[in-house]
Amino acid sequence: LVLSRLPQNYGDYSVECPPVLYRLYLDRENFVQRDTLKIWADDTPLCQKETLQDALLFIQRKFPAKGYGMVFSSHASGWLPEGYYADPSKYEKGSGKGYRSIGQDVTPSGSGLEMELKDFADAIPMHLDYLLLDACLCGGVEVAWQLREKTDMIGFSPTEILADGFDYINLTRRLLASVPDPVDVCREYFQYYDSKSGSSRSATITAVDTRKMEPLAQLCRTLFEKYRPVIRTLNGNPVQGYFRYDRHYFYDLKDILVQAGISKEEESQLDAALEACILYQAATPSFLDISLDRVCGLSMYLPSMGTDFLNQFYKDQMAWNEATSLVK
Numbered sequence: 001l002v003l004s005r006l007p008q009n010y011g012d013y014s015v016e017c018p019p020v021l022y023r024l025y026l027d028r029e030n031f032v033q034r035d036t037l038k039i040w041a042d043d044t045p046l047c048q049k050e051t052l053q054d055a056l057l058f059i060q061r062k063f064p065a066k067g068y069g070m071v072f073s074s075h076a077s078g079w080l081p082e083g084y085y086a087d088p089s090k091y092e093k094g095s096g097k098g099y100r101s102i103g104q105d106v107t108p109s110g111s112g113l114e115m116e117l118k119d120f121a122d123a124i125p126m127h128l129d130y131l132l133l134d135a136c137l138c139g140g141v142e143v144a145w146q147l148r149e150k151t152d153m154i155g156f157s158p159t160e161i162l163a164d165g166f167d168y169i170n171l172t173r174r175l176l177a178s179v180p181d182p183v184d185v186c187r188e189y190f191q192y193y194d195s196k197s198g199s200s201r202s203a204t205i206t207a208v209d210t211r212k213m214e215p216l217a218q219l220c221r222t223l224f225e226k227y228r229p230v231i232r233t234l235n236g237n238p239v240q241g242y243f244r245y246d247r248h249y250f251y252d253l254k255d256i257l258v259q260a261g262i263s264k265e266e267e268s269q270l271d272a273a274l275e276a277c278i279l280y281q282a283a284t285p286s287f288l289d290i291s292l293d294r295v296c297g298l299s300m301y302l303p304s305m306g307t308d309f310l311n312q313f314y315k316d317q318m319a320w321n322e323a324t325s326l327v328k
Helices: 049-062 088-092 119-122 141-146 167-175 182-194 215-227 228-233 253-260 264-277 308-317 319-322
Strands: 002-004 020-026 032-039 069-073 104-108 111-115 130-134 153-156 204-209 278-283
Touching: 020 119, 049 119, 049 167, 069 167, 069 264, 111 119, 119 141, 130 182, 141 153, 141 319, 153 182, 167 182, 182 278, 215 228, 215 253, 215 264, 215 319, 228 253, 253 264, 264 278
Parallel strands: 069 130, 130 153
Antiparallel strands: 002 020, 020 032, 104 111, 153 204, 204 278
């Protein structure tokens, strides 16, 4: 089942296409068929809580199943507010439009819309066996924690994702097997890009068992409290980052704490907590112009490299902050 603003006719990429829910399947002659299940009004925003929830409730009602999985393919900027990644100055001057960061849609009127991370989580009515986010900068502990009650497993990238995205040829085969293997989808995504050369050899990927994140949160809460004075003033330059264009909102979770001075024993505890919930993680030596030397698989906000606006937003909106008190 595919929810998209795909054109009604192949090759017609006009934005005048309404949001559509399709069913794709193979017929008895092994040809791909497409049935149109539901069409929304042309001006319906695709990336909003109500539309996504409406589509998923329709699927749940019309196609009852023992388990569900979702692949979400779009633009994104992790946990950041809507539009902040493109133009932080709008928010810092007090003219930001809202708190949205997952997905992007352009309506027929030409307006761009993004979805709040919390709204994205609230829009999912069923529990998912897996959720794969084929979208940039989503591989953060904030995203995984916010979605932990919605899915058993989440696969995402701490860095951006190159335009080709996931390996959809093998993805379909892996996910439509009698026993879906979303972790192998993550593994094949990495292998696809790692086999390339030059700037095309750029990928990071992480698969997390969200059911096993609680020990990580408990340990981080303890470490954040103990090393708060250092974290609050930590210079981000030596810390492993996952960002480009000076959008310094995504640093390696482990390296933040290592640079803050945690002991070897605490580092071992952190490694154990990460290993317990990370099913698979991999990174090429670099992502475009980012060197990837110290990668644990999860990014995190570094308050000392943020702003008063982002710190307040983080306190108000992020479930990860509620669990760990990274920002006080």
